[in-house]
Amino acid sequence: MQIKTSLFILLTSVITFSACTHNKKTENKSQIQTVSKTDDTAKASAEGNVTYLSTADFRLKIMDYTIHQTEWVFEGERPAVIDFYTTWCGPCKMMAPIVEETAKAYAGKVDFYKVDIEKEQELAQMFGIQSIPTFLFIPAKGKPTMQMGAMPKEIFEKMVDENLFSRIE
Numbered sequence: 001m002q003i004k005t006s007l008f009i010l011l012t013s014v015i016t017f018s019a020c021t022h023n024k025k026t027e028n029k030s031q032i033q034t035v036s037k038t039d040d041t042a043k044a045s046a047e048g049n050v051t052y053l054s055t056a057d058f059r060l061k062i063m064d065y066t067i068h069q070t071e072w073v074f075e076g077e078r079p080a081v082i083d084f085y086t087t088w089c090g091p092c093k094m095m096a097p098i099v100e101e102t103a104k105a106y107a108g109k110v111d112f113y114k115v116d117i118e119k120e121q122e123l124a125q126m127f128g129i130q131s132i133p134t135f136l137f138i139p140a141k142g143k144p145t146m147q148m149g150a151m152p153k154e155i156f157e158k159m160v161d162e163n164l165f166s167r168i169e
Helices: 002-017 041-046 055-061 090-107 121-124 154-166
Strands: 050-052 080-084 111-116 134-138 145-148
Touching: 002 080, 050 090, 055 121, 080 090, 090 134, 134 154, 145 154
Parallel strands: 050 111, 080 111
Antiparallel strands: 080 134, 134 145
């Protein structure tokens, strides 16, 4: 009985702390390393860097949802992963080095982006982001998929492979 109770508490803790809800407002500064907003996506991707994505950049590089309001029309040349985060979120901070390492591993094959949902509220609303981190996996062809919550590096890389390279639509 004590083992079952301990296991239940452990699982509840993992689920509770694997994602932040969007309601929390604290001002911690994160040390997330990304390239500047003006860097070229192709260069950033080739070097395995993560690029900050503004709402305006999203409309140019990913999809202009003001033109394509009823269907997904991807503007990118390579598959992409978008990490929706905030600077105060613990699980987001935990995922930052995993996203950066994965971007290096997929250099030139996948574009990696970060969207601060507090600064880019229009994008957060458009995708219904209520829990962070949330990842948007965008294949070169087909519709994107979302995954919420922090995960180990192996699972994140598996999600990249399955959602960007294994799916046939």
